[in-house]
Amino acid sequence: xxxxxxxxxxxxxxxxSGVAGNYLRESLVRAGLDGDAKISASGAALALPxxxxxxxxxxxxxxxxxxxxxxxxxxxxxxxxxLERQYLxxxxxxxxxxxxxxxxPP
Numbered sequence: 001x002x003x004x005x006x007x008x009x010x011x012x013x014x015x016x017s018g019v020a021g022n023y024l025r026e027s028l029v030r031a032g033l034d035g036d037a038k039i040s041a042s043g044a045a046l047a048l049p050x051x052x053x054x055x056x057x058x059x060x061x062x063x064x065x066x067x068x069x070x071x072x073x074x075x076x077x078x079x080x081x082x083l084e085r086q087y088l089x090x091x092x093x094x095x096x097x098x099x100x101x102x103x104x105p106p
Contacts, residue, residue: 011035
């Protein structure tokens, strides 16, 4: 669901818990809720269908517009390697060569 999501797939609503938040529209629909629910005047949580008991952060996923930047699932090792590579590239762009050795991991 996250890999398919774009900024337009994020719904800002208070209808999940009574407190406004960003949720993935698809997770709202899967939980039996209105994916287009807007902020209610009362701040009251949405009335759920009979027998439905979806839970925020388990069945209903919270996400911001940055979800559109997620394109793949990486292992922890892959993510750490990517961050290290990006860090080293950034150092090369902004730190003079003599000072770079102190900032480079062994």
